[in-house]
Amino acid sequence: MSGVTAAADGIEQAVRDNSIRLVDVRHAEQYEGGHIPGAASLPLGGLLEAETPEQIARLAGEAGVGDGTRAVIYDDAFGALASRVAWALEYIGHRDVLLLEETYSGWAAAGRSTGTGGPRGASERHSVSVQPGLLATADYLESVMHRDGTVVLDNRERLNYLEHHIPGAVSLPYVTLGGEGRILRPPGELGRLLDNRGVPADAEIITYCGSVGTLSGLAYYALKSAGRSNARLYAKSFKEWRGLSKPVETQADANYWDLSAG
């Protein structure tokens, strides 16, 4: 446990004890084809279609996540989808949410149990208490991005960043965050990376990625695990930023794309 992740060991017992609600955020078909026994299905796609916090709360409740439930979320995409769902739950005021430290594939490859059995227990009701401090809107980002003490993190791959990014943003590709079969590296390693980059422990950090805040959602939790808790997610990310014709920066005078293979 690093504060934001839950160890795979003990999950099965916790599900049996009903002390956690395990949430599978993959596509519904993938869930139906096999999942961690006892997990509820809350696909990211459905959650992204929800337009209001109330709709998110309803989906959470239907998945058996009530106000006081400890939710443990997993996906099969290096933790990025799980992170985005976890963040949405926090955003509507849920306080007890963790990411499973490994992906569904990792879980299955380790020989742990999988099956098609659904969750025990009925749906819950989830209240709404929006936490605006977790979200960065485009306007908010634009108002603080040049401020001392604010760091904007771009979690897309390096080539995308070089091509264009939000002015002043720092490139930290999502692949730097995980490794060795874990969705997040140990907090000490993540902390060292951020220290090297000169990201102060008390900085306000805004993360963004390409479109819906998944890669940057993972970064949001990486920051929290490394003790950088003053973080916000720019959930609509670079796709919206471009759509709004906000300013961008580019790495000029170099044909970096021609250096990539494949």
Added chain:
Amino acid sequence: MDAELERRAEGGAPDWARHEEADEFARTVRLFRAGRYDADSFRRFRLQNGAYGTRMTGDYAMVRIKLPAGEVRPEQLERIARLSEQYSIGSAHFSTRENVQLHWVVLEDVSEVMRGLAGVGLTSREACGNTVRNVMCSPLSGVCPEEAFDSTPYALATARFFLRNPMSQNLPRKFKFNFTCCEEHGMARIVDVGLVPRIEDGVRGFRVYLGGGLGNKSYVGHLLEEFTPEEDLLHTSIAVMRIFDRLGDRKNMARNRMRYLVHDMGWEKFQALVLKERAVVKATQSVVTSLQVDARPAEVRRPVSVTSGADPEPAGYQRWLSTCTVRQRQPGYRAVFVSLEAGDITSGQLRSLAGLVRDHSGEGHARAGFLQDVVLRHVHEDDLPRLYAGLVSAGLARPGALTMASPVGCSGTTSCNLALTNSHRLAKEIQKKFLEMGLDGHDDLRGSTIKISGCPNSCGQHGIATIGFYGGGARVGKDMYANYQMSLGGRSDGGAALGATCARVPAKRVMPVILRIIEIFREHKSEGDTLGGWLHRLAAGAGAPGMESVSDVKRAIEPLLAPPSKEEDPDFYLDYGSDTGYHTKTGRGECAA
């Protein structure tokens, strides 16, 4: 015996790393960013650790990973793959000097790359700066039918001796050793110290070539003496470096490679100094100063072969077999050359390659080649179809690795501060086109090469190419276009020679000009001629009447060279890979920092 040799004696693989250097680098970057380290000192420190500058920005570095003697193990390829995804652009680049480069690494992340490399025994230490650069060895050493003996252990021992050695830390300029297998496979005469193994009266030794090198001005190396016995190898190397250290030009950065010293002093005088200095070295060096040559024969085991279900003749197999593999001196085995796109390989391909090395190479590791390529050796002939199938699924089975359809192209304007043109993309475009045309299959083009540099400084080794190019700019009125200086007839074997300057060729005319030269060659060639041999004769002015010299070639291609107006052909004024108007733009070079 030092600790490293003890470890190897116990069966361990070479470990070039020092873990503490990553922390030291991270600390120094922080001091530099905090303004507590001046820019010049920081640059020297950065280069000493193998982090090179990047085009038009101080925020990124290129990390140059040394592969001494070209050797790279599967787990090292996998680690490089991972590091490229985390800290670079998801691809790595094999250079012409058996380095692997990660480009566009954030300066603050270089220490993380170093840490990751150290975990698998790799280092970037002294890959740049005024040091002994990666010690190269022919990718065929140990398997070449022509070699006197395998020089690989000597290359590794030389690399081991000079790495972090105080005498290699502050030379007037960079210093390069190339070991090779035989005269034909070459590259010994275009480097500061080139060594060709040779046995005389049952004694192992080398032919040592000194003072060669490619650059803004290139020279071919001189033979020190007919035979340098093995026991004199280290003394000779130290003597040469001491003379260079003492007499090399430390002021004029443009002329401080050893080849200029040799040229200015004259070969005979330099030669005499080296021989005299060697006597001093021999008399004064401690007896414990010696090369720790690991003389154990390399262990070669054929990996367990699962032949069931393998198609003995997959599509394209024969073409690949004839243009990408060579027979080893060990009967029944071949060396397989994997051609990359001007040296570029994706992280996924690196992982696939690692698996293929494990499954098919009898020595369990791969070698970097001279041509931005990778070589798997000790592959049993029965296993070749399966290896081919594996390369196909990895997208690594391009034919023509050993032909002029695989041009060398330095990184050019993709990342280099000095580049004037996108030589890298041009090399890829030529490869694509020539493979489509099937030029790799033409016997009379065998052994010929195309090499492209983005500026006169020769990282693309254009001087030794059959057809070589280096980039520059030209203009019509106020409109600029990318333009290459073309040289013809260079070679890097025992008869090493620099190509003869022929003409300036606009970037967008390079391919038509090469094709036209091939046509002219076929109109004029004699029985059994190859393009390389024919152009080499022309470079010496010794062609046949009607086509005697490169000036005759120039006349024949001239109609292709005239620039059209911008209205007629706007594309002419764009360099490869660019959709905006061409202009030359360079930053400060760092080779001589």
